[in-house]
Amino acid sequence: MMKKHLSSEIYDLVDGRLTSDEIEQLIDLLMRKDKDGIDIDSEVFFRDLAFEMTGQVRELASLIVDFKKDLRSKIHPELTDITVHYIPQVADQLETIIEATEKAANKIMDNLEGMQGEFEKMERIVSSMREGSILVPARTKKEMKVALDSHTGKTVVPLVTFLESHVNNSMSLISDSFIQMSFQDLTGQRIKGLISLFGQIDEKLKKMVISLGIKLTERVKNPHISGDALQRAVEEKATELAGPQKEGKGLDQASIDELLANL
Amino acid sequence: MDLNMNVLVVDDFATMRRILKAILRQIGFTNITEADDGNTALVELQKGKVGLILCDWNMPEMSGLDLLMAVRSNEGLKDIPFVMVTAETKKENIIEAVKAGVSSYIVKPFTAETIGEKLKKVFDG
Secondary structure (H helix, E strand, O other): OHHHHHHHHHHHHOOOOOOHHHHHHHHHHHHHHHHHOOOOOOHHHHHHHHHHHOOHHHHHHHHHHHHHHHHHHHOHHHHHHHHHHHHHHHHHHHHHHHHHHHHHHHHHHHHHHHHHHHHHHHHHHHHHHHOOEEEEOOOOOOOEEEEOOHHHHHHOHHHHHHHHHHHHHHHHHHHHHHHHOHHHHHHHHHHHHHHHHHHHHHHHHHHHHHHHHHHHHHHHHOOOOOHHHHHHHHHHHHHHHHOOOOOOOOOOHHHHHHHHHOO | OOOOOEEEEEOOOHHHHHHHHHHHHHHOOOEEEEEOOHHHHHHHHHOOOEEEEEEOOOOOOOOHHHHHHHHHOOOOOOOOOEEEEEOOOOHHHHHHHHHHOOOEEEEOOOOHHHHHHHHHHHHHO
């Protein structure tokens, strides 16, 4: 009788924002305080309680109600957004960076190889001039070797020296540009490391979400469950979720739905 | 150093293979073959025409060290000069490579001069 009266008073005080089960739990909690010497049958106590409920306790009750109502919006979407959207998005963007730099690096190296090929041809021509002849590039045949007369050979020596120096410098610049392209190797490997790190963070967050869900589910089933028992439940169910499902051992669809509903 | 010999460049990163090929071309090598991991390299080596191996350390499936050990334990391949080109600079790794019979060890990032000098030492002492 007394409990029903108390239940009705609490219901009015929280403007119906607590369910009858929640009010029941609150009363049970207060009943347990009786062991500590509180006279719960006293009318004075109930008046005091009602008075207090209009202030701090009412606010607390509202907070609990709001928290429970907003639990999904406060915890679940944020955590799952991170694991479902943000981390995969970042990983995709990093993959795109790798692809883009790889594509650009390959194009640059194509160009460098082309330039290297051109300078190699020029190098052969210049070498032939140094030896007293000229390799003449031909479109259909192989290069033709045309001998220089001794006077011309001597006259072109300064030109040959200049061209040799020019070809060598250009080849060194091309070679150095190739070496600088190793940035793509370095950044690619580092970015792959980051993608792997994001994968690990993603995995840990998922575990956190699952752990949170299992704890909430178990707490609803048994409000008095101990911390150790909660931890055991998390370990058991998380293992079931992680491992291959054996007949009669794994979580069935209903259990998974229940778990997801509590997230 | 015979510039007509076939040089095998082994690296899982295509960019690095191209860089090494360009440097080898600048040095004067004309026959260059590529492999993107140790297993593919072994297939190339079985063809019997390779005179020099330039190999990365960190590769999936078969590492450069594993390839080195495979080469050194193969009667037909054991005498091929094997140069490790890697970012691995840990002392114990270098010692391990030396114990396994590496001919030279070039640290990334390298220069064309370094590659040239090391190869000259490998072949001409």
